[in-house]
Amino acid sequence: MIQIVKKIFLASIMAVAISGCKEEELETFDSVSATGRVVAADGASVASMTKDNDLVMVPIRVKLSGPAGKAFQVSIEPTTDTLNKLIANNTLQNTIAMPSNSLEYPNVINVPYGTDSATVLIGFKMTGIEQHFPKKVAAAFRLTNAGKGNSIDPSKSTIIVVIDTRDVTKLEDIHYLSIAKGGGTVFEIGRGTDYSVTSAGVNIPLGVNLGGVAGKPFSVKAFSDVDTISKLIATDPRFTNAILLPDYEVDTNINFKSNVNTGNLSVRIPWRVFDANMAANKKMALALKLRNPSRHVLHPTNNYVILLLDPSINLDNNSFIVGDGTGLRAEYYKDNQQLDFDGRKPTLTRIDATVDFGGDWVGSAGMFDNYSSRWKGEFLAPVRGQYTFYQTDWDDGSRLFINGVAIIDDFTDRWDIPTRKATIFLERGERYTIEAHHRENVGGQQARLQYEVPSAGIGRQIIPQTQLFPAPEK
Structure with missing residues (x-):
């Protein structure tokens, strides 16, 4: 008898327990399994924003009409329509709408099972924030689609985020x-x-x-x-x-x-x-x-x-400037050792590429002794420095003028005099007038106009044609 009573009592307890368990399970199931939740924008939490050297991160939140029966995603996209209207009508004053390339954001908000809200971070690039300092910057995002049978509240589909740039940077810290x-x-x-x-x-x-x-x-x-x-x-x-x-x-x-x-x-x-x-x-x-x-x-x-x-x-710069000269205008006076001292015209006029002559160099004109010659034109100084000009290989008398000044003057019947040289400072790239005179008495004859600029590495040599330009013909 006692055993029967015990069995009945245990059966009653189990029935009550099972009944209570089923009611609780059904109630919980009903609250979580409901579908068709409505998703609404719940704003941005600027007070909770974080910052690093590249981004300012602001949480934005969505709210559901009830706990999610299944995990799902809400699509979001940047929008400027509402934002631009608020800026245009001065609801948002001193505010710049951030372009999408100055933002970092996900395409969806993940809503976990059983929750009634979800949060995602929106990133404002520091480059954009610094560009608009000290104004405010704003971004707007629109909820566009809720998966798994859920829907978007059309009256609460936009989230606007506004940041005062002075809250996240200082003038002295701007990049x-x-x-x-x-x-x-x-x-x-x-x-x-x-x-x-x-x-x-x-x-x-x-x-x-x-x-x-x-x-x-x-x-x-x-x-x-x-x-x-x-x-x-x-x-x-x-x-x-x-x-x-x-x-x-x-x-x-x-x-x-x-x-x-x-x-x-x-x-x-x-x-x-x-x-x-x-x-x-x-x-x-x-x-x-x-x-x-x-x-x-x-x-x-x-x-x-x-x-x-x-x-x-x-x-x-003291590199060598190579000119495009053609030589000097040469004037030769036959049977006269004093050029045109008496107003005579030259016997022969021509362009000589250089002054580098020996022997009877005007023999074809019948000039072997008792004549004089003159070379006139300009000299392009190829470098800067102290120039030494030589008329030491010169038979007979010599004169040399630079810019009208006689730096060598020994127009005698002596020849090959080693002291016929002079030093003068010339500037690179300048063109100086040059005039050389030659007197031939009798016997051998030569005229070699040379120069050197040791400081520029130019050794003694005949002045090259490239640096000589003929005087115009009168």
Whole structure:
């Protein structure tokens, strides 16, 4: 009897327990298995944003009408329609809409099973934030699709995120890109300043600086601005005697390595550019600007430089200038050792490529003794330095004039005198008038006009034709 009662009691307890368990399970199942949840935008938590050197991350949240019966995804996409209207009607004041390329965001928000909300991080690139400092920046995202039978609340489908750039950075911390030397100015460069000299030409180091803390690698480009120079030549007195720099090399793509705050930017100008400008003696100008940084932002004023080069820089170049001369105009006076002292006309006029003669070099004109000759024209000094001119291999009398000054004067009947030489300083690239006289008495005859410039490595030699230009015929 006792055993029967026990069995009945246990059966009753189990029935109650099973009944309670089933009711609880059904209630839980009903609350989680419901479908057709409505998803609504629940805003952004700017107060919870985080920041690193590259991004400001802001959580945005969606809210469900009830716990999700299944895990699903909500699609999101950036939108500007609502944002632009709010900015246009001044609901959002002092605010810039961030372009999508200044944002990092996922395409979906993952909603886990059993939850009634979900959060995802939206990233604002520091480059964009710094570009618009100290204004506010904003982004808007639209919920476009909810999977697994769920739907979007059309009245609450947009999330707007607004960040005050002053909350995430300071002026002194902005990653500005600036031209390091002369940025934002007319950078006037005279002889011996702010450049280095090579055998090929002049190198002007400018450099690019990155403000703030360096991070990932990036690049920025440099380009020349012809229009700016044209305007300055027309309006700025400093550019009155200037021309556009005609030929140069520049680092058009400046690469920054990771965690580096400086990049290489230099301008290289070959000597031939200065040589071509010697006669005009003009200043040369070049405008360079930075553009298209792959990261960070250009400094508002120091992103350009205008170079104004003084022509005196060419004085640092002492490479040999080869002219295109054809020689000197020669005048020969037969039966007269004093040239045209009495007003006579020359017996023979011609162009002599060089003054390098021996023996009876005008014998074809019947001149062997008792004559005189003169060579006139210009001498292009190929280098800068102390020149020594020689008329030591000269039979008989000699004279030599440079720019109208007689530096050698022994127009006698003596010959091959070793003291017939003179030293004079000449400037590279300048053309000097030159006039050489020869007197022949009797006997042997020669005339060899030589020079040397030891400081420039030019040994004693006949002055080459390339450096001699004939005087015009009268």
